[in-house]
Amino acid sequence: MPERGFAAEDPSLKMKNEDNRRWCWVSRRHGVFFTLVLGVVLFLQYNSIKDMAPSWNPKQWLQNHSTKLFVPLKEPNTGLRDTKASEAEPTIAMFTAPSISAVLLKTGRFLSTQEPQTSHQSVIPQVVHPHSTRPTPVPYVSPGPYLVEYPYEYHFTINEPLTCEQEKPFVVLMVPVAPHNRAHRDVIRSTWGSERLVLDKVVRLFFLLGMQTGDDAQQVHKQLLQESNEHQDLIQSDFVDCYKNLTIKTMVMLEWLDSFCSNASYAMKIDSDMFLHVPNLVKMLLNAPTSNYLTGLVAYNGAVLRDPSSKWYLPPELFSPPVYPPYALGLGYILSLDLTKKLIEASRHVKAVYIEDVYLGLCMMHLGMSPTNPPEGAHFHVVPLAYDRCYFSQIIATTVIPSTNRLWLWKDFKAEGPYCKNP
Ligand SMILES: *[C@@H]1O[C@H](CO)[C@@H](O)[C@H](O)[C@H]1NC(C)=O
Ligand SMILES: *[C@@H]1O[C@H](CO)[C@@H](O)[C@H](O)[C@H]1NC(C)=O
Ligand SMILES: *[C@@H]1O[C@H](CO)[C@@H](O)[C@H](O)[C@H]1NC(C)=O
Secondary structure, eight states, rough: OOOOOOOOTOHHHHHHHHHHHHHHHHHHHHHHHHHHHHHHHHHHHHHHHTTTTTTOOOHHHHHHHHHHHHHHHHHHHHHHHHHHHHHHHHHHHHOOHHHHHHHHHHHHOOOOOOOHHHHHOOOOOOOOOOOSSSBBBBOOOOTTBBBBBOOOOOEEOOOOOOOOHHHOSSEEEEEEEOOTHHHHHHHHTTTTTGEEEEEEHHHHEEEEEEEEETHHHHHHHHHHHHHHHHHEEEEEEEEEEEEGGGGHHHHHHHHHHHHHHHTSSSSEETTTTTTEOOOHHHHHHTSSSSSSSSEEESSSSSSSOOTTTTTTTTTTTTOOOSOOOOOEEEEEEETTHHHHHHHHHTTTOOBBBSSSHHHHHHHHHHOOOOOOSSGGGEEEEEEEEOOOOOHHTSSSEEEETTSSSHHHHHHHHHSSSOOOOOO
């Protein structure tokens, strides 16, 4: 049943990649072309200045020369516009935010949710093409509803560039969270995020944010700067923070780890609504492989959802096989830090689909690797687990029933006394 070696080599993905390359090529050629045309204009002008009579009529001159000068330029121009129109329009038509929010409400999970549609309209991205030598403005091209704007050169607007070098963590906990969601960060800071030294190993927590958009954007940013000052645990990058952009968040996280924390042994990406047993995590990692290691709750033969109303719908044009390669579910996965560079490199060859955990699975497959199962299957739970002091002491990570008071849970969990009653 497990069919291997298909995804990244999927012809439709490849074609998309080629599309992209053509785009870079067109825009670069466009630049060269423009220079050429400029040269020709100057040359002609120089020549005609010589025989310009006082009665020279610029309008007529233009009419006589325009066809020669401007017709060739039109071609790439219309080409660009056509591509843009044909890609951008279905995007807006097909992107229906309500379906996503509806499922989010149903599943009751805390995810960075902003109406993607709103951000689509309110944000005019300033795309500076990464390949152009000069910052020639290139028209923004939407990647469509199921791909994200990655790779792209994002910048860190709030950063902790020296923390890892100074504290030398063994494992870093990376928690994606929406910028305005201070409440969630505070809960984590005062529960499992407070564990800094476990089994003699340094554990460091960071929150990953994109940009808040909308009316309160400036105010939120001001508060974030203050919060960062207070806690030194925020990392923010300049992409729009919304559910659809989680893949960007994950990739920016890998870039950050690679640039600022590459000496740590492991990183764990963990959602903000999870319970994490840090000592059990460290215990597992002390005996884990040190390279090419990605673990968590691994999904095998995960079905590709083809119902357009599904939260995780992916059209066959983007990925045609019926099942995904193995991938670690996004609620909490761990990777050895040597993988960051490799995954970033793979992302240059695998189109960035919006489902972040699936995307890492596709990148792993591109590398010819697979995620590893944790030593115990019961270490990770995706279905919310009702709090039980004994059971929680034996796991690594689980989603928590949303109504749970997590501060109370933590207090109870850390209380003195044995975790499990005698059998
Ligand atoms: C434009 O072309 C017409 C004939 O093709 C010629 O009579 C006229 O002088 C030209 N005008 C200029 C400004 O070169
Ligand atoms: C990582 O470790 C190497 C060697 O121990 C050291 O030279 C380098 O500065 C460290 N980098 C960071 C970011 O801590
Ligand atoms: C995702 O982020 C990019 C970069 O900031 C932005 O252009 C795009 O509009 C965002 N996507 C959505 C759905 O808002």
